[in-house]
Amino acid sequence: MNTARTSHPVERAPSRHRFVDRAAELKGIHRHDVNALIWRRSLDPQLRDQARALLSRGPGMILDIHCRPDQVRERLHGAIDRAPFRVHRLAYDLERLAHNFAVVAHAISVRLQLEVLAHQPCPLFHVDNNVLRMVCSYTGPGTEYADDRFLNRDRLRCGDNEGVLAGHPPLALESGSVILMKGERSPTCGGLGAVHRSPPVAGDQQRLLVRLDHP
Secondary structure, eight states, rough: OOOOOOOOOOOOOOOOOEEEEEEEGGGGSTTTTTTTEEEEEOHHHHHHHHHHGOOOOOEEEEEEEEOOOGHHHHHHHHSSOOOOGGGGHHHHHHHHHHHHHHHHOOOSEEEEEEEEESOOOOOBOOOSSEEEEEEEESSSOOOOEGGGGGGGGGGGTTTOOHHOOOOOOOEEETOOEEEEEOOOOOOTTTTOOOOOEEEOTTTTOOOEEEEEEOO
């Protein structure tokens, strides 16, 4: 007598990223089942224009500071040779991101880096060696993030992007969107920090990128 065989579907890990539409929802990053929050937002035209104007400086670090959020605008004005009204929207947005990041990180001060990039600094998918990181591309392509449902963590640190992604495309953020990610040292990531990388940059394309780190 033949015994019928029952095939069981392969169980996939659940997604650990969530999409949010308000800054107040960023506090959800502390949930144990979440390792990344993607804040969907669009930039107003004046902010976008001010961000693009900074690309004329060429590739390089514009700002690398560790300070309180309320000091960010002053530090930006001191780092660039532009009248304050020419960067006021960008300065306000940087301060806003720093404030929201500090609230989530339970920190008084944060590290903020603003940089023009014309290359792909981190081509391999990886997990950051920190507690939290916030990233936003004001111009150009946004950060690429791997969905945990289709992720092979065994291939991390092997130089094998295709193996990490297991044949599935990454999520690609749009310019203006913000991603808040848990790193290796997050007390609530359980060894499952957010896997991501810098996006490829084509031709003469440039990105204005802000990174905030804790610690």
